[in-house]
Each structure stands twice: as C-alpha cells, then as structure tokens.
Amino acid sequence: MSLRHGLLDLLAGEPMSGYDLSRFFSVSMGNVWPAQHSQIYPELAKLTAEGLIAQTGEGPRGRKVYQTTEAGLAALRSWLRDSPPDYSIRQEAQLRVFCLWVLPPDEALAYLARDRAEYVRHLDLITATIAAVDWGENQVRRSSRLSIEFGRRFYTELIGWIDWAAEQIAAGALQPGGPVPGLTAGARLG
C-alpha cells in the first residue's frame, strides 16, 4: 500500500501523467520506493476508480493528467496518522556484502570498488540535483529537499563505510587469524 500513497503525494503537489510519474520516481521517491510504469498505470486506474485521484487534463499521444482529490489527500493524511510505519529496509546490495567472505580477499576488494563507483555516481547525481532545482518553489519541493538531503548523507556515509571496510579487508580482516574488523590496532571504534 505504499506506492499508492507515493502517487497521492506527488499528484497532490502538481498534476502529472503516468509517464511523468514514472520518470519522476526514478529521481525522487524511487530512491526509497522503486516502481515501474507497469505498476503505476494500473494503480492510477484503481485510484481513479476509488475517487482518490481524478483525471484533470489530457495531452498529445493519449497523455492523461491526474490530480489528487480532497478524498485522496484525506486518505494520505490518514495513512500517515493512523497506520504504523514499516521500519524495515530492503537493500540487496548490502545483503551481498554479508556474503563477501566466500570470495578471496582481492576479489572482495574489487567487488567493493565496483559498489563504490556506483555510489559515487549516485551521489554525484544527487549533488547535481540539489544544485539544479529551485527547492523553494512549493511545499512538495521543500519537503523533497529534506528527503534528498538524507540521500546525500546516506550515500556519503555508504562510501565512507566502503573505504573503511576495504581497509579492514586489505588488512586481512576476512582471513582467519587476521585482525578482527572494528578492533583495528587493539582499540575499539565508536
């Protein structure tokens, strides 16, 4: 039930088409809740049927523009207020890291280097977006600025962690008899 609320939020901010939504997702909410167009279009149909959004315009090539209704906004508020947040996180890339010990250390290091490059790309994209967008334009933008700041910090931290982990592995932390990670030089971190 998360996708629908993401859509309600975006369409409450400004009218958009399914196509707009699926592209916009990839640079905003998509960072914490990915969605393909094949999921978005049927959801828009359902939301329309339930009266939570309404088609308020059309454009060339069959383009349909939707907007959140009062009922939709109420549903969004009630979701935030009345349903308990799901604090779980799903992140395959970090699951893989758990398994790195099955690779020889040099391969594990190469693996982390690839991850790092990916995260740097991501961070660069975020930094560019922060610089490019006028975040004062409306409430959704202001709210998004708070969220994207978390993205910036998250990827910065992730890169920092990889550098630390790579150091540990290079020092033999994954090999039996090597130094225990987090206990480098006999002193416990943090």
Next chain:
Amino acid sequence: MSLRHGLLDLLAGEPMSGYDLSRFFSVSMGNVWPAQHSQIYPELAKLTAEGLIAQTGEGPRGRKVYQTTEAGLAALRSWLRDSPPDYSIRQEAQLRVFCLWVLPPDEALAYLARDRAEYVRHLDLITATIAAVDWGENQVRRSSRLSIEFGRRFYTELIGWIDWAAEQIAAGALQPGGPVPGLTAGARLG
C-alpha cells in the same frame, strides 16, 4: 532470488535449522533483507531439492538442521560474481517522510520524533550486539562485523538527519514563505 543466497551464506557458515535462521535473520541480514519463516521453510525445501543445501542433522520437536553443500557454495559465489547487483533500496519509512508536508508542522515534528525514537532503539540494539558478540570466531562473523558496522553508521546518520530536518521544519521550512531547507541562514550546506 536474494533470500536463497542469504540462506546459502548463513548455512555455509554454520549448520542451522529454519527456526534458527528466522530468528537470526532478524538481528543480522534481516536488517537489509527481511524474511518471515513462512518464506524460509519453503525456500529450504527448494534448496534441498536442488542440492544446494542438505539436511545434516535433526533434533527434538522435528528440528531439521541444514548445511550448504559444495554446489550451494559454488552457486553463491557465482551469484556474487556473475549477476549484476540490484542497487535499489526499499524503505517505507523514508517514503512517508516525502509526504510530511501534508501534515501541519507540529504534527510533522511529532512524527519525526517517533521515527527518531525507533531508530535510537535500533541503534542501541546494534551497539549492544557489537559489544556482546565475539567477532573473531569465524569468517562469517568477521564478515558480519563489517556489515553491522554499516548498520551502526546508517542509524547514527539517520538520527542526525532527523535532528537536522526537525530543525528545518521548526524554522518553518515546510511552510510557504519560510526558509528553504538546505539554505539555512543564506549559506548552502556541505
């Protein structure tokens, strides 16, 4: 296809039952890849049928203990080596934050305070685990120490971000005409 590899990894480290796995998940891999027992048991059956794990023991109350086979370990390595990582992240709690602008500022602040408490609880649990476990015992443990360190940093950062966001909202960042988040006092942050 991620759960099966998580299981292969854990069962390569030490023999465990489905019950052990479902509990262990909640304090290790479950932090990045949650799984219920209702998903684990059928997956164990499939993995057994495919020869990637094998039942190597039994215990009271119908307890079945499994272990990853050579074929399973090979499958795990090949997953790490040959399949492209999925770098996407799913995190409902942060999706909700995108929507906070639909609530009045005081309610948004209360909302973040609840999130913060949850994350502090989580961080405390991680800190306690780091202190309690002997991370040098085997390779899986050493590898896990790297992963849990990321968890520690992640939740620390998350709490720091909430404090920043709350400050912004308190200063009126979500209200039209208020200060634009990230541009506090006219100076752009980091």
Next chain:
DNA sequence: TTCTAACATGTAGCTCTTGACATGTCAACG
C-alpha cells in the same frame, strides 16, 4: 499435574512487483 511459553515446521490465499510483451503518436532529422 497442568499450564504456559518457547520451540519447531509447515500451508494457503492474497497482494505486490517485475519483466516482457504490445500498441500507437509525434517531432526532428536526413
């Protein structure tokens, strides 16, 4: 001895999500 809580394994039905398929429009370029 009886009760309770933790141990232990499973199944069934439903929703969510993905990847592939499918179709058509329009603008710009050569």
Next chain:
DNA sequence: CGTTGACATGTCAAGAGCTACATGTTAGAA
C-alpha cells in the same frame, strides 16, 4: 518521405513476499 527516438499507455504471467491459519513438542514453573 522515411526513419529514428522519445513520448505515452497499457496488459499479462510468473515469482516474491506477507498475513493468517494450522499443528504438534518440550521444558519449566506453579
């Protein structure tokens, strides 16, 4: 005028994942 690429909307089948249901065991406390 034909081609290409972006725009634009959809469907469908298969698999992943969640909630609830279902069953039985064992240790320890009262």
